[in-house]
Amino acid sequence: MPPTRDWAARTRPWMGWVGIALAAGVAGMAGSYLVVGRRPEFVAAPLDRFVLAASPDMLVSFAITELGALGHQLAFLSALVLTCLTLGLAAIPGVLALRRGWPALGVGAGAGIHGSVVYGLTGSLHSSIGAAVGIGITLIVVALYSRSSTTRSTRTSTIERRQVLGAFGASIGLGTIGLLARRFTGQDKASGIDIPEDAGPEVRELLTLARDRSLNVEGLEPLVSTDFYEVDINNINPDVSTDDWTLAVTGAVETEREYDVGDIEAMAFENRFVTVRCVGDQQNGRQMDNALWGGVPAAALLREADPRGDRVILRGEDGFYNEFPLEDLTSGLFAYRMNGRRLPRGHGYPLRALVPGHWGEISVKWLTEIEIREEDTMGYWEYRGWEGTGEVTTVAKIWQVNHLDAGRIELAGHVYAGTRGVEAVEVSTDGGQSWMDAELSEPLPGADVWRQWRHVYGAVSPHEVVVRTRDGTGGLQTESESGPRPDGATGWVSMTVEPK
Numbered sequence: 001m002p003p004t005r006d007w008a009a010r011t012r013p014w015m016g017w018v019g020i021a022l023a024a025g026v027a028g029m030a031g032s033y034l035v036v037g038r039r040p041e042f043v044a045a046p047l048d049r050f051v052l053a054a055s056p057d058m059l060v061s062f063a064i065t066e067l068g069a070l071g072h073q074l075a076f077l078s079a080l081v082l083t084c085l086t087l088g089l090a091a092i093p094g095v096l097a098l099r100r101g102w103p104a105l106g107v108g109a110g111a112g113i114h115g116s117v118v119y120g121l122t123g124s125l126h127s128s129i130g131a132a133v134g135i136g137i138t139l140i141v142v143a144l145y146s147r148s149s150t151t152r153s154t155r156t157s158t159i160e161r162r163q164v165l166g167a168f169g170a171s172i173g174l175g176t177i178g179l180l181a182r183r184f185t186g187q188d189k190a191s192g193i194d195i196p197e198d199a200g201p202e203v204r205e206l207l208t209l210a211r212d213r214s215l216n217v218e219g220l221e222p223l224v225s226t227d228f229y230e231v232d233i234n235n236i237n238p239d240v241s242t243d244d245w246t247l248a249v250t251g252a253v254e255t256e257r258e259y260d261v262g263d264i265e266a267m268a269f270e271n272r273f274v275t276v277r278c279v280g281d282q283q284n285g286r287q288m289d290n291a292l293w294g295g296v297p298a299a300a301l302l303r304e305a306d307p308r309g310d311r312v313i314l315r316g317e318d319g320f321y322n323e324f325p326l327e328d329l330t331s332g333l334f335a336y337r338m339n340g341r342r343l344p345r346g347h348g349y350p351l352r353a354l355v356p357g358h359w360g361e362i363s364v365k366w367l368t369e370i371e372i373r374e375e376d377t378m379g380y381w382e383y384r385g386w387e388g389t390g391e392v393t394t395v396a397k398i399w400q401v402n403h404l405d406a407g408r409i410e411l412a413g414h415v416y417a418g419t420r421g422v423e424a425v426e427v428s429t430d431g432g433q434s435w436m437d438a439e440l441s442e443p444l445p446g447a448d449v450w451r452q453w454r455h456v457y458g459a460v461s462p463h464e465v466v467v468r469t470r471d472g473t474g475g476l477q478t479e480s481e482s483g484p485r486p487d488g489a490t491g492w493v494s495m496t497v498e499p500k
């Protein structure tokens, strides 16, 4: 027999069955997604955690902080591929049974094994039923198409093209339905200055103040962020059920304590504006935002435990943790409200820390444990080459350049110096030779809140603009430029502006 024919007779059908197994894997994943969405119960979630845990620290650091959203997408994509392969393997017994011409057994085995594997990975019945139904539908399509095969005897060695296409059609169809269905049942958000209907008088008053004090600059984000950035180690955020959640205070304390949601809500409550900036933020980047947070002053909660050490570790549901001086936390807030709404899942529901004047990384989200310590140690990012537990650097951003009438140019942005506060923003429109004071927004109440600046001037030719800040202690923003790694970006933001 000529070799080419041999290939056609053996290899092609073999590839067809492998294709069906892979399509079944995709269908199982799609079924799980359709039922549970992008939650920890989704079958790709445990494999995503595996990818994160198995990746070298430096790669994780690079992906999250340099690539940002893209890094997350790449990591998530590899988790999805891994999931399809795993479920594709799990589909093999069912596919083999189909190949032998036993459709009922094939569909049953496929669904049963997928269901069990997904249950084993996620512990979620819903997710495993979704996966079982997904593969079930796919294998039924394959079986139906083979029924019309002419000769029984050839069934084990031939496969019809439409069986493979049918399997892919079914899995792609399920995936599409899942994506569309989930698109509209998405995430809760609490960004924005829109005052919720049921907001109490204080929230109403403070959000109105933030609106009134925001500079009237076309295209510039107001003093309460309309789209609060999100940075964390997760592709799939924890989805904490408040019934199961507790916050433990442990370690070097007089009395270890455990709080549930009811306990937290019964404690002292405070509304506070707090600005958060990521240590990975570029000097003119967008990982800096402000919101009105509501929650328990950290001092009130810590007092109950009576700490005997001067260091603290905060731990989150996602395994993230950070260690820093307890002193920094005492002026902090444990927040469960954001802009008059429930704290959104992406920002740490049910409870997150906010540590004034410090990089966002110690403001641990999905908080589950406060461990008081007598000795220092390292946190999640310190093991990955960052030193982001300290105080924020000072920055004035150029976030908006507007061309007004009569050749006038309007520059504007946000300025933040942590708890040092902002005394002045200075603008140069000649590359740093001469400086003028910019207009500043009226400060909002709070010890750790950004402000906005604005400067309008006339120009006829391209020129370089530079901004710098004098903080509340009189200190001038560091001129020498450095990137974010390891302890935050420095330098004066500048850009070339061309008049229209």
Ligand SMILES: Nc1nc2c(c(=O)[nH]1)N[C@H]1C(S)=C(S)[C@@H](COP(=O)(O)O)O[C@H]1N2
Residues within 6 Å of the ligand: 228, 229, 230, 231, 232, 233, 234, 276, 277, 278, 279, 315, 316, 317, 318, 319, 320, 321, 346, 347, 348, 359, 360, 361, 362, 363, 364, 365, 366, 367
């Ligand atoms: N549990 C947990 N908390 C976390 C993180 C995380 O990955 N897991 N990321 C930290 C980092 S690096 C930053 S900058 C802030 C960002 O808060 P945001 O996502 O609400 O903007 O959350 C911090 N808290």
Ligand SMILES: [Mo]
Residues within 6 Å of the ligand: 231, 277, 278, 279, 280, 359, 360, 361
């Ligand atoms: Mo961060």
